[in-house]
Amino acid sequence: MSDYQEYLLEREKIDHWLDKGYMITDVTENLSGAELTLKKPENDLEKLLIKTADGRKYFSNLLFQKKEELESR
Amino acid sequence: MADLRSNLAGIQSPNPFWLASAPPTNSGYQVQRAFEAGWGGAVWKTLGDPILNVSSRFAAVSFNGQRVAGFNNIELITDRPLEVNLKEIYETKKMYPDHAIIASLMVEPKQEKWHEIVKRVEEVGVDGLELNFGCPHGMAERGMGSASGQVPELVEKQTFWAKEAAETPVIVKLTPNITDITATAEAAVRGGADAVSMINTINSLAGVDIDTWNTIPHVGGKGAHGGYCGPAVKPIALNMVGECARSPRINVPISGIGGISNWQNAVEFMLMGASNVQICTAAMHHGFRIVEDMIDGLNNYLDEKEIPSVQELVGKSVPKYSDWGNLDLNYKIVARINNDVCINCNKCHIACEDTSHQCIDMLKDGQGNPILKVREEDCVGCNLCSIVCPVEGAIDMVELESEHPPMTWNDRQAVLGLVQEKKGNLTP
Ligand SMILES: Cc1cc2nc3c(=O)[nH]c(=O)nc-3n(C[C@H](O)[C@H](O)[C@H](O)COP(=O)(O)O)c2cc1C
Numbered sequence A: 001m002s003d004y005q006e007y008l009l010e011r012e013k014i015d016h017w018l019d020k021g022y023m024i025t026d027v028t029e030n031l032s033g034a035e036l037t038l039k040k041p042e043n044d045l046e047k048l049l050i051k052t053a054d055g056r057k058y059f060s061n062l063l064f065q066k067k068e069e070l071e072s073r
Numbered sequence B: 001m002a003d004l005r006s007n008l009a010g011i012q013s014p015n016p017f018w019l020a021s022a023p024p025t026n027s028g029y030q031v032q033r034a035f036e037a038g039w040g041g042a043v044w045k046t047l048g049d050p051i052l053n054v055s056s057r058f059a060a061v062s063f064n065g066q067r068v069a070g071f072n073n074i075e076l077i078t079d080r081p082l083e084v085n086l087k088e089i090y091e092t093k094k095m096y097p098d099h100a101i102i103a104s105l106m107v108e109p110k111q112e113k114w115h116e117i118v119k120r121v122e123e124v125g126v127d128g129l130e131l132n133f134g135c136p137h138g139m140a141e142r143g144m145g146s147a148s149g150q151v152p153e154l155v156e157k158q159t160f161w162a163k164e165a166a167e168t169p170v171i172v173k174l175t176p177n178i179t180d181i182t183a184t185a186e187a188a189v190r191g192g193a194d195a196v197s198m199i200n201t202i203n204s205l206a207g208v209d210i211d212t213w214n215t216i217p218h219v220g221g222k223g224a225h226g227g228y229c230g231p232a233v234k235p236i237a238l239n240m241v242g243e244c245a246r247s248p249r250i251n252v253p254i255s256g257i258g259g260i261s262n263w264q265n266a267v268e269f270m271l272m273g274a275s276n277v278q279i280c281t282a283a284m285h286h287g288f289r290i291v292e293d294m295i296d297g298l299n300n301y302l303d304e305k306e307i308p309s310v311q312e313l314v315g316k317s318v319p320k321y322s323d324w325g326n327l328d329l330n331y332k333i334v335a336r337i338n339n340d341v342c343i344n345c346n347k348c349h350i351a352c353e354d355t356s357h358q359c360i361d362m363l364k365d366g367q368g369n370p371i372l373k374v375r376e377e378d379c380v381g382c383n384l385c386s387i388v389c390p391v392e393g394a395i396d397m398v399e400l401e402s403e404h405p406p407m408t409w410n411d412r413q414a415v416l417g418l419v420q421e422k423k424g425n426l427t428p
């Protein structure tokens, strides 16, 4: 699978949990990439390992955009 | 006709092209011919206690038929008595009062030595002084040149001593043989330097003769490291100029040196913060008259851009030079091959396949002819294919619009820090 295909799958997974109302509560970077911890009140924790460079850029962009939004309010 | 007059810390010259302190400025005869050819200034071959040289002294590195891609020397400072040089400086300045003559100086790191030489050269009417803290060989073994230029405290102290006696502007010429040139540039500023110049030559060994096993160059079968200059060192010099220009603690003008071979190179150095440029190897390779093309080229460039004075170029690219952490991670370019220009040599395919991201496909067009096509989603925009492509215009690197606004690495790290702090309150 090309890096790009892998990225699309990772992006889908991230979007999937966020669409369900989960929040990224922790990002741990390690030799494999970035481990995201996602949480929704009353629900179990979800962990996602995001390996591709574009995938790691993607969730960083989402978080960064949110921060910018909050700051401009 | 643009105004080419330049001003480095108060030293005026009719144009920004100076000969660097080296063989081209060894004598009055040479400097006078250089001024006649059009050079705006000359930094005299370094003065100090006259030395003894060896033979041979120079070697050059040719690369794929390009002669003098790099130049290496094991020559020391002047071997002529101070009085002879001073007399010729005096005569030359009388003949060319509007051209800049700067005395390059190197003495032992002692206060009285600096005071003595500064006074003696200023008596003959030089426009400024350049302290040579850069020569990497021969003089360094005697505690001078780069040996003192690598130690910020010694740079500061010697600059201070020279300034104590000096009435003309003091330029401190820095060695590139150091990890962070801003450390010594700052030391020069603390010592009171009116300007800094860079770079002197880089420690080097031009080669080893694989038949005789001698070094290149060698002196009767023995070699020693020399100093490297010429086109090959330009990127190193340009970065050092840029690093100093963008440092808020180095607030003195910069004279840019290192590999400058034409007017375009000079413009690059000035855009990156140099107030003027100094040139050695290009003059040694092609003679004094190369300055004619430099002056014409610079003039036309300024006229075309409707810039009235060369001084307006100085530092224009400095705000664009930053740290990696401030670059936008979302900026994206990809390669696009123009199949009507491409000659199907496949160099780009091989480069991408073997050493980049395997995203140039070899396909057939409707008529069964071989064509190359970039899979843009896999292209990382590294530029390698366009660098190796031998045909101008066959590959364009094109900008793609990003779905996200700009985000730098520093932005990203800051937001990841916030995630840890807020535990979820930031979530999209
Ligand atoms: C043969 C030779 C002798 C040099 N001698 C001196 C010198 O006496 N003093 C000095 O400050 N720099 C000296 N340099 C260094 C040059 O002034 C200049 O800093 C260096 O060559 C980089 O510029 P370039 O790439 O245009 O040659 C010498 C360079 C060469 C090639």
Ligand code: SF4
Pocket: B334, B335, B351, B352, B356, B357, B358, B359, B360, B374, B378, B379, B380, B381, B382, B383, B384, B385, B386
């Ligand atoms: S820019 Fe780099 S990754 Fe893209 S096609 Fe060219 S060599 Fe491959």
Ligand code: SF4
Pocket: B337, B338, B341, B342, B343, B344, B345, B346, B347, B348, B349, B372, B385, B388, B389, B390, B391, B394, B395
């Ligand atoms: S390197 Fe240039 S000319 Fe050669 S195949 Fe690639 S695009 Fe065509």
